[in-house]
Structure formats: C-alpha cells, structure tokens
Amino acid sequence: MSTNEFDAIVLGAGAAGLMCAAVAGARGRRVLLLDHADAVGKKILISGGGRCNFTNVNSAPDRFISANPHFSKSALARYTPADFIALVERHGIAYHEKTLGQLFCDGSAKQIVAMLLEEAAKAGVEVRTGQPVSDVTHADGKFTVRFGDQSFTAAALVIATGGPSIPKMGATGFAYDLARQFGLKVVEPRPALVPLTLGGDDVLFRELSGIAAPVEARAGKAAFREAALFTHRGLSGPAILQVSSYWRHGEPVTIDLLPDAPQGWLHDAKRTRPRITLRAALGALLPDRLAETLAERLALPGELGAQTDRKLADAEAQLAGWIFRPNGTEGFAKAEVTVGGISTANLSSQTMMAKTVPNLYAVGEAVDVTGWLGGYNFQWAWASGHAAGQVI
Numbered sequence: 001m002s003t004n005e006f007d008a009i010v011l012g013a014g015a016a017g018l019m020c021a022a023v024a025g026a027r028g029r030r031v032l033l034l035d036h037a038d039a040v041g042k043k044i045l046i047s048g049g050g051r052c053n054f055t056n057v058n059s060a061p062d063r064f065i066s067a068n069p070h071f072s073k074s075a076l077a078r079y080t081p082a083d084f085i086a087l088v089e090r091h092g093i094a095y096h097e098k099t100l101g102q103l104f105c106d107g108s109a110k111q112i113v114a115m116l117l118e119e120a121a122k123a124g125v126e127v128r129t130g131q132p133v134s135d136v137t138h139a140d141g142k143f144t145v146r147f148g149d150q151s152f153t154a155a156a157l158v159i160a161t162g163g164p165s166i167p168k169m170g171a172t173g174f175a176y177d178l179a180r181q182f183g184l185k186v187v188e189p190r191p192a193l194v195p196l197t198l199g200g201d202d203v204l205f206r207e208l209s210g211i212a213a214p215v216e217a218r219a220g221k222a223a224f225r226e227a228a229l230f231t232h233r234g235l236s237g238p239a240i241l242q243v244s245s246y247w248r249h250g251e252p253v254t255i256d257l258l259p260d261a262p263q264g265w266l267h268d269a270k271r272t273r274p275r276i277t278l279r280a281a282l283g284a285l286l287p288d289r290l291a292e293t294l295a296e297r298l299a300l301p302g303e304l305g306a307q308t309d310r311k312l313a314d315a316e317a318q319l320a321g322w323i324f325r326p327n328g329t330e331g332f333a334k335a336e337v338t339v340g341g342i343s344t345a346n347l348s349s350q351t352m353m354a355k356t357v358p359n360l361y362a363v364g365e366a367v368d369v370t371g372w373l374g375g376y377n378f379q380w381a382w383a384s385g386h387a388a389g390q391v392i
C-alpha cells in the first residue's frame, strides 16, 4: 500500500468524523482524517459555552428532527449516552448534569477534543488539517481526494463535514455539494436552534431586550417549556431556539407567557383583589417591563373589579397563547445547527452508507437528522460516526 493509500478517508474532523475515524482505526483499518480548518473539533471547543454539552441522558429518537423520524433509531440504539459517558469516564473527565439531562464537562470542552484525538492516535488514525479539500472522485472502486497539493485514495469515503451553521468557524455546505455530486438528494437546509427576528406589530417587544421569562413556546405541533429571552432583534432563549427548529417562514410562534398560572387566575384576582390593575396583576407574575408592555397591548385600563369576566377571560386566553409572527431567523451566522441535509432516504440507517454508491458514507450534522438543544446533536454525531466507523 502506498503512503497515500488508505482503507478509508474521513472528510471533516469534527465530532462525527473524529468518532468515526477512531472507531474504524481501532478495528485495524488504515484511516486518514482530513479537515480544511487549521485545528480539529472547533465546534466542540465553542460548544456549551466552552464546557461542551456532550450528551443528554434523555436521548430518544423523538428528540431528533428528520424527514424520516425512524432513521436515527438504529444508530442511536447502538451507541447510547451511556457509551459516551463511559468513554468520558475512562479518560477521567469530570462532568455534571446541568438541567434536563444535559451533561457538561466540569472543566473545558478542550478535554473532549483531547480525548477524541487521543482515541484517534491510539487507533493509528492519520490526521491532517489546514488544506482545502478539492476534487473528490470515484473510479475503479476507489475514492480519490485532493488535499492541498496531495492526492489520497481509499476504498471508503465518509462525508463528515457538518452543516453550514456558523460559517466563521469554517462551516460549509461542502457535504451537500459532495452528496449531489454522487447523486444523493439533499433535504432543504435551514438554520435551526436559532434566534427569531420580529418586525411589524411585534417590533415593540424588541424594546424588552435582555428580559427573560419561563414560558411555553409552540411552533406547529412542537411545544417547549423553558425560558424565552427578548433580544434587540426579536426572540431567543432555550424555548425559542427549540421551536425555531420546527418553525417555517410565515408561521406564527405561540407563547404561553404564564404557563404556571392556573386557569381562571385573572378572574380569581378580580375577586380577591378587585382594586388592582391588570398591570399590577401581571407585575406580580412577570418581569416588570414585560408586564407593562403586555398590559398596554391588552388595553384594559382601570381596576380589575371594573372589568367584565368576559374581557378578563379574553385577556387570559391571549396571555396563554400570545401570537408572535417572526419575520425570519438570525440565519446560519447564528444558528447552532442546520435542519435538513443529506436525505436519509439515500442512506442505510444501519451503516450510514449511501444506497446507490457503495462505500460512500455520510455522518453527523451533514445528514438530515437534527437534535433538540441540550446535547442531542453531539449524541447524533457520536452515534452516526460510530455506526459508520464499525463498517468502513
């Protein structure tokens, strides 16, 4: 075998590519891992505010979005959060659960990258970075990849170059170009886990920039009960990021601003404290400036005792289902992930191999599988990388 010939070339040394290469290398395969960035795992390093939310103990297929909701099941079942936790523990990395099953490093995301690099090195993976990947071709059962001014060949090629979110980190749509080159379909990529922007009538809410409240946000059939944050451009915070993955242009986002208030609470307030205003009633439950803006919008001046029950019921219903009409998102520049990607219809869910191109694989975010906020996207990267790593 010449020095430029490998059993497998993995394109993209992010979460999925590192896992895939290490698993294949550990099986005795000769693996080359290529990345155009000057260093590996850059998104891992910035993830989770620098502490990497590396998995979620509540991982389950219904927490992943895909045109085929069944596709992720096989890989996720064969490489679970417990498997990754065991790896983290073998490397002596301390971690903690923050909230909702989200596991973070106590120290730094650098530990996760170091762990993956150590696994890759132990498995004999050759890692090369800092050159552009170009000219990927397939002939006589071999893939040839041009990397800078060198060419490498291998029987198997893994696309692990992620999605186009955060281009300034080196993210590209290269995976989709390659997929199309090999005749695979791409489900329209959209920014996800991304802040939503407000305009029109909702523009007033931008004045509340910096204010957060626990809400239940809904888009389509998806509902998330977490914090929402008003920003100078619109809406953010975990509840909004979560629904953004389901939101489509033109659709409303409905927010229950008082998800903990019992039904009829405003009517009860009228009975028990008839002299207070709606503004004061809201002020007892919500941040002050938000209460003020909502009271202005609801336009029920005067004391609660002077309002009809009907009007109070209407106000309560409006607060439980406040309709925002986002005019867009903050786009790929601010999106944590991409929904859509290489169509799962073209891939084996067992091995991640393309059905029509033997020995071509796609893993990680490049594929049309997107997790919820909270460690799910890394779990998909580990699981899909592992699935391909076991067979290449």
Ligand SMILES: Cc1cc2nc3c(=O)[nH]c(=O)nc-3n(C[C@H](O)[C@H](O)[C@H](O)COP(=O)(O)OP(=O)(O)OC[C@H]3O[C@@H](n4cnc5c(N)ncnc54)[C@H](O)[C@@H]3O)c2cc1C
Residues within 6 Å of the ligand: 011, 012, 013, 014, 015, 016, 017, 034, 035, 036, 037, 040, 041, 042, 043, 044, 046, 047, 048, 049, 052, 053, 054, 055, 132, 133, 160, 161, 162, 163, 165, 166, 169, 170, 171, 172, 173, 174, 335, 336, 337, 363, 364, 365, 366, 374, 375, 376, 377, 378, 379, 381
């Ligand atoms: C700010 C931020 C925070 C996040 N926090 C979390 C979190 O805490 N938990 C979580 O689960 N998920 C988080 N995510 C999402 C997570 O980072 C991704 O889902 C995950 O990294 C996807 O893994 P991947 O290996 O498929 O792609 P990536 O990790 O993006 O790796 C792709 C690799 O391919 C390389 N590449 C791209 N284009 C080319 C090209 N043309 N040629 C050669 N190489 C190329 C890139 O340089 C990169 O190294 C976060 C994302 C962002 C942006």
